[in-house]
Amino acid sequence: MEAGLVQILEGALLAAGEPLSVQRMALLFEENERPSKDDIRAAIKTVEERCEDRGYELVQVASGYRFQVRQNLSTWVGRLWQERPARYSRALMETLSLIAYRQPITRGEIEEIRGVAVSTNIIKTLLEREWVRVVGHRDVPGRPAMYATTRQFLDYFNLKSLDQLPPLAEIKELDNLSGELALESPPARDESADEESANPAQSLESAETDDTSTSRLDAQQQGGDNAEKEQRG
Structure with missing residues (x-):
């Protein structure tokens, strides 16, 4: 079954490990099949809505969009790592x-x-x-x-x-x-x-x-x- 735009963007955002801009998402596709930026933004909106009841969210920052764990879950998720997060003076x-x-x-x-x-x-x-x-x-x-x-x-x-x-x-x-x-x-x-x-x-x-x-x-x-x-x- 051919993957849809929303599914492709979800996979790319999960795999990237860094924020992805709309322009960079567009470059995931060959030129003859490349969706418009409006279509990509609409797909991003769908991804955001799908995250509403989940433990992670899609957030827009300066470099683009990324998935991240919701802040209110940090107490529990943070226990996955032995080292405490960096604290600065x-x-x-x-x-x-x-x-x-x-x-x-x-x-x-x-x-x-x-x-x-x-x-x-x-x-x-x-x-x-x-x-x-x-x-x-x-x-x-x-x-x-x-x-x-x-x-x-x-x-x-x-x-x-x-x-x-x-x-x-x-x-x-x-x-x-x-x-x-x-x-x-x-x-x-x-x-x-x-x-x-x-x-x-x-x-x-x-x-x-x-x-x-x-x-x-x-x-x-x-x-x-x-x-x-x-x-x-």
Whole structure:
């Protein structure tokens, strides 16, 4: 029996292991049998509807569509793996959130807002995870690198675009930023801890790494937040 479009797309999404765009789905077919993008989108809608009562869902992120386990099942499904998902330090998550909201931004500007030095390993970890990238250099003495978020950042946090970030004025806790795919993300060592603990001025931040996902933006960032609200207004 010949497979239908919905069935083919379901199989491709299951096998891909990464998000698939509509354009990439179209390339699964020979040119003479290639469905239109409208037909593909209609088939995707059918796949979404079929997932409504299942333990997984079809989600659209920046790179396309993917299947993922529903977040409310993470307690049970997470027990399939012995290693706990990666947890990142408060300093790293604050740095990432500032890049997301203030991009493009330099390391010095991040330090000015946070009131403390940004560990070299924090920037290294964000670059290695491909959550941020260098997009240019500020035209000031020293020409410091400017950082911005990437498509991989959007995919990891379940965002289609930066427009889906909650307004900065509404952020009370860093956890509100996170649609973190704990079930799908490979464990990664928090490399920021080593360098932070070597600096007595930063050791207090390192002690807070167990509460990474629920830490609050500290008072040192408030001045930057107010400026951001004016900018976005």
